[in-house]
Amino acid sequence: MNKPYSILLYYCYTPIADPEAFREEHHLFCLELNMLGRIIVSKEGLNGTVSGLKEDCEKYMQTLKADPRFSNIDFKVDASEEHAFTKLHVRTKAEIVHSGLLHINPNVRTGIHLTPKEFREMKDQQDVVVLDVRSDYEYSLGRFKNAVTLNIENFREFPEKVDELKEKYKDKKILTYCTGGIKCEKASAFLLEQGFENVYQLHGGIIKYGMEAGGEDFEGKCYVFDNRVAVDVNKVNPTVISTCHVCGTNSDRMVNCANPVCNLHVPICEKCGVEMEGACSAECKEHPEKRPYDGTGYYQKELNGYNPLKGFNRRKTKQVTE
Template identity: 90%
Template sequence: MTKPYDILLYYCYSPIADPEAFREEHHLLCLELNLLGRIIVSNEGLNGTLSGLRADCEKYMQAMHADPRFARIDFKVDASENHAFTKLHVRTKTEIVHSGMLHINPSVRTGVHLSPAEFKDMKDRPDVVVLDVRSDYEHSVGRFKNAVTLDIENFREFPDKVDELKEKYKDKKILTYCTGGIKCEKASAFLLEQGFENVYQLHGGIIKYGMEAGGEDFEGKCYVFDNRVAVDVNKVNPTVVSACYVCGTKSDRMVNCANPVCNLHVPICENCGVELDGACSATCKEHPEKRPYDGSGYYQKELNGYNPLKGFNRRKTTDAPA
C-alpha cells in the first residue's frame, strides 16, 4: 500500500535580503499546507526538513521552485506512513548550519559535486580518502566502509580537525559526505581554503546515495533529525556497525536514556532496554525523574502550549472592508 506522507530534506545557499520577513511569510505557507518540521532561515539561504501529505509536499516544492532564489533546490523525498514531526518551527539564525565558518560562501567556491554514481566509482580508489564530516553520534551508528571519521560532538569543531587531516591526507583526493549534503558545502570549501587541492562532495549526501546507488558500502544506518532517528539506506550489502552501550552486542537501535538528567543518546539493544527500563545504567534506572519507558526509547519534547501563529505581525486576511 502506498505511504500517504512524504518527508522532505533540502537546503539552498542563496541570499535572502530580509530573513525575518521571509521567515514570517514562509511559516505561513507551511501552515497553509499543513506541513510540520524544522526550517532555518538565514541571509545565506535555507535549510529544512518537513513532513506532510504527499499532495501538500508537492505544492510546497512547486512553490519553492517557482521562486528564482530557490529554483535549484534538490529535494530528497522519502515516503512515510505518517508525519515525522509533531510541530512546525521556522526560525532565523546566523547560518543555516552552525559551523562558525561565517566567512565561507559555498556559492563562490566549494568542493566538486559528485553524483551518487560518481561517488561510488571514485570512493575505493587508492588516491582517495572518504571523509565523514558529521558528528560522532551520527557516524557511530552508520558510515561508509573505510571512511575517515572525526571525533567531534558538533560540526562547529570541524575546523579544529583540519590540521590533523592536512598532515595525513593533503596530497589525496578528499571525498566528503554527510546526511543531505549541507555540511559538505562549507566543509569542502574550508578544506580548499586550507590548501587541499582536490576536494569533492557527495551531492545530496547519504540519503540521495541510498536512493540512487542503493546505498552500497554504507555500513549501518543513517542518522536523521526527525522522529525516525535512524534509517536504512543500504539495499545491496547492509550490515550493523554499532554496538549496544550496555552489553556490547551489535545494535543500531538509537535511543535516549529514560533519565532526562542524563538523556544519553546511544545504541541500546531491546533486551537491555527492557532490563534497565529504558535507562542506560542501573543508576539512571533508579533516578527519581526517570521517564516511563514505552519500548521505543524516544521521548517527545513537551509542546508547552506551542502555538505556531504566535509572534506573527502579518496575517492573511479575507477581503478588507471598503
C-alpha cells in the first residue's frame, strides 16, 4: 500500500547572505506547499525535517535543488501515512546545528565521507573506532554495535569530550556517525583540528545506512525528532538494547512521563505504562497535574490557535489588477 505522505530529513552547509530574508521567502514557500516541520536557516546553511504530501515534497526538493546554493543537498526520504508534525517553524539561528564551533566550515575541511556500504565494510576493522556523536537519550535507544558513546546531553558538549578521546583513540581511524549526518560535519572537522589524522563520517547518517545498507549491526531503534519518536533501522539482525525505566525489561517504547512537570523522555514498557498510568515513578503517578494516559505516552502540544503566519513579516506585494 502506497503511503500518501513523505518525511524529508536534510541539511546543506552553504553560504546564505541574508538569512532573515531567505527565512521569510522559504516560510511562505512551505506554507504554499502545506509543509509542516522544523527548518533552521543560518549564514552557514540550511537544516530541516519536514513532512507533506508526496507531490508537495517532490516540488519542495526540486525547487531547492534548482537553487545553485542547494544543488548538492542530500534528502533522506521516508514514506508516511500522515504528517509527522503539527506545526511549521522556520527560524534563523547562528548555526544550523548548535555546536558552538562557529569558526568551523565543513566545506573547507571535514572528515572523509563514507557511503553506507563503505562504512559497513570498515566499521569492524581492528584499527577503527566507531564514534557516536549524539546525545545520551538518543544512543540509549539505539546505536551501532561496539560504538563508543559520549556522556553528553546535547551536541554543544561534544568539544569538551575530545581530550578524553585523544587519550584513548588518537592513533585510531575514527568513524563518526549521527542521525542524518549533520552533526558529523562539524564533529569530524573539530577532531581533525584537534590533531586526529584519520577521521571519517557516515554520509547520510543512520537513516541512510538503514535505507541503503539494511541497517546491519545497528542495535535498537533510531531516535528521530518528529512525531514518530523512534524508527526501525536494522532489517538484517535487529535487536532491542534499551530497557524499561521502571522495571528494567527490554523495551524500545519511548514515552514522556505523564507528569508534565517531569516530562522525562525514557523507554517504558506497555505493562508498566498501564500500571504507572504513564508516569515514570510513584511520585509522578501521584502528581496533581498528571496527564491522562491514553496508552501511547505521547502528549500532543496544545496548539492554542496556532497560526503559522504569526510573526511572519511578509513583504508587501503590489496588487496587480486587470
